[in-house]
Amino acid sequence: MLLTTTKTHFPFYLIRPKTSKISDLLHTTSEIQYPCNSYTHLFKSHPQTRSIEQIHARIIVEGTCHCSFSATHLVKSYAKAGYHLTARRIFESVPNKSVFLWNAMIRACNQIGSWLEVAELYRRMEGEEIEPDGFTLPFVIKAFSALSSVEDGKRIYELANRIGLVRNVHVATALIGMLLNFNEIGLAREIFDRMPERDIVAWTAMITGYIHLGYHCEALQIFREMRLGDEKPNSITVLSLISACGYTIHALIIKLGLGFSVEVETAILDMYAKSGDLAMALSLFDSMSQKSLVSWTAMVDGYAENKFPHEAISLFRQMLKFPDLKPDTVVTMSVIQACAQLGSLNCGEMIHGYVLQHGFESELPVETALVDMYAKCGNINAAQMVFNRIQDPSMVTWSAMISGYGFHGLGCRSLDLFEQMKTVGFMPDEAAFLSVLSACSHSGLVYEGRECFESMVQMHGMTPNVKHYACMVDLLGRAGLIVEACGLIEGMSVEPDANVWGALLSACRVKGNVGAAELACRSLCELGADNADYNVLIANVYAGFGRWDEVSKVRSGMRRKGEGKTPGCSFVEVNCKMHAFVAGDRSHPQSKDIYAMLENVHALAGDER
The missing domain is CATH 1.25.40 (Serine Threonine Protein Phosphatase 5, Tetratricopeptide repeat)
Structure with missing residues (x-):
């Protein structure tokens, strides 16, 4: 069978290899009684694509390409180099496949997340009555878990029990993860308790599974058991515990001397920021010896979510000074949100320019954030232009534009857009109804607001929440x-x-x-x-x-x-920075100059009179 790879213009066996170390080694290999064993060493020591092709050519010449042993190493090497289709062709060319070859192909599919292919290969194994081993099952279990294939998952658990592999640490760990994913907590715990030995991966799988299912106390109990043994938690264990332990995990890390990875520090920073403790989040951020893009994003988002837009924009500007950091759509959305909170149109337009410059304009979440920002900053026409350019708006995008019209007292446009949204096939959700009710409230559209509220309950079967009721009370109250x-x-x-x-x-x-x-x-x-x-x-x-x-x-x-x-206050925007002024306030650093200018203006106004 003649094989090629997608990255070569000509079949490798038609290209005359240059004299090189690998060719010398291949020449030597032909003189060895058992060449397959020598090729094993060559595959490991020469993982480059060109070297793999040369070894493959030699195997074809020697007539051992259909040997399961040679094919196993070829499949492993090609898959590792990224040539999945070539690996699959080699696999299919072997008539009598060993369990090792099946394992190599299943692992190759697992590496690229081709779960359906893993499931198909395993079913073929079953059909050919090839018994899986401790290397087969973990990958197959992971695939069934990813596919949410409950029946297949339970069947493989029964098989592992029957052939005695349920006590294998890798098989048991994979089963625990899968069963917890299927919400089979009791069965997962039973396997965990029966394990003769547990590594850190098994402990972490049990802890993480409990936390994802909301069983925080049970997760902490498992963590305590782990600490009583010899296993020391790693960064993945700590990351999974953050949602269960809250602030105490920070103290625990210091107490146990676990050290901080960038991922752990960022997760703790994010925890403090989301809970509103920005002082602690900033302290941790400033003390980080290394800051990843995720670290900067967590801090910027923390400021934006807690209504500190100035600080969010200022930190984003600092971030741009580091050439190694390439802001992505997530941090860009947080900055756009900060501009919307600030009501700073000038700043928002500058961020929009940054979005266009870096090619984020086609990202739907960014486009939606721009619609919201322009509407809240007073430029409803710009919001409408951005909205009209969106190829496939989501429900959130429609709701943002409906709300935008409402902010500007354009209730009739909001209602028209709401109807248009339903016409193109969207079923309005709670957020969409909230947007249109708010628009009716701002525009005094009592009849239309009542109609929307009633249709929400009667036609769409939704139960209004307190926000919907607050909008209706506001609408009725404004109308007397x-x-x-x-x-x-x-x-x-x-x-x-x-x-x-x-x-x-x-x-x-x-x-x-x-x-x-x-x-x-x-x-x-x-x-x-x-x-x-x-x-x-x-x-x-x-x-x-x-x-x-x-x-x-x-x-x-x-x-x-x-x-x-x-007190009410006035805002003045200068160079993308908003300055707030309250009557009689002298806290501004330039208050002397400001009041001197006001006196000059009053004097000039008096002269004109």
Whole structure:
């Protein structure tokens, strides 16, 4: 059988090899009584593609290419070099395949994640009545796990039990991982407990499986058992424990002297950032001797998620100073999110330029983030242009554009786009309904909002959550339908939260309904959400009806608690940086120059009068 590889222009056996060390060795090999054994050494010591082809040519000349032993080493070598199809052709050319050759081909398929091919090869093995060994089963088990093939997985477990391989550490570890993936916790634990010896991979498989299934206490118990033995946790074990242990894993690593890999440090940093402890996250970030792209991304994303957009953008700029770091779509999305929070159109446009320069513009998550950013930064036309260029928008993309129209009071456009989304085959989800209800609320489209809310329940069979109810209360309240809003709250299928009662209280402030305002205020107090802003609202409601005694009580209570109304502020953007100003505020570092300029402006205005 004549074989070629995809990376050579001519068949290797037509190319006359140059005199080289490998050709000399091949010449010597022909004089040895058992050449196959010598080729084993040559394959290991010369893994280059050209050398493999030369050895292969020699095997063909000697007529041993259909020998299972030679084919096994050829399959291994070609697969390792990336020539999977060539390896498969060699495998198929052998009439009597040994279990070693089957193992080599199954392993080759496993290396490229070709799980269906692994399953097909194993079924052929079964058909030819070739008994698998301890090297076959781990790869086959991994394939059945990846394919979520429960019946096949259980069948292979029974086989391993029958032929005594369930006590093999590698087979048992693979079975544990597969059974935990199938949510067969009891069976996985039974195999684990029966293992005569366990390596760190087996311990980690059991710990990770428990954690993924939400059994954190059981995972920690296994970890304690491991520590009582001789096994020392590695970085993979530690990474899996982070979600179960939280902050204590950091102290445990230091206590056990496990040392930090970049992956472990980054995972702990990400844990602190997601929990809102940005000071600790930054401290860990600054102390890292090596920072990967993932480390920078975790810190930038931590700032963006915790509403520190200035810091997120500033850190991204620092990141760009390192030529070895190539920002990807994940960190770019976090920076776009920060620009949207900041409302900085200039900065957002600069990041968009960076996206175009680095070829991220065709990535759907980035395009969706740009739509959201332009809408929130006030340029709805740019948002629409980005949206119109997207080839295949997702539900999230549609929702972002619908919300964008809503932010700008274009409720009718939101509704049209919502209908268009349904026309092209999308079934609206909870987020899409929230976007369109919010748009109706901003635009005062009461009838259309009611219709959407009812269709969500009656036509699509969804149960509204508190965010949907808050939008409806806000919509009805803005329209002065306070009684209807109260009735909606009474009939809610979930407990109303502070957003629902806050929306009602805001509506009462505008429309003047003391009874509903007092109900909302009491409910907010019960929820522990009686903050200064809500107290100011109820005081204003009382003031509107001339109930000054009640106003005095509310304000006295605020003074006792040391509360004050959150002052409004103005933002000015200069060089992609937003500067906030509050009335009478002199905290800005250039306040002297600013106030001097204001005095000059006042003076000029006075002269003109």
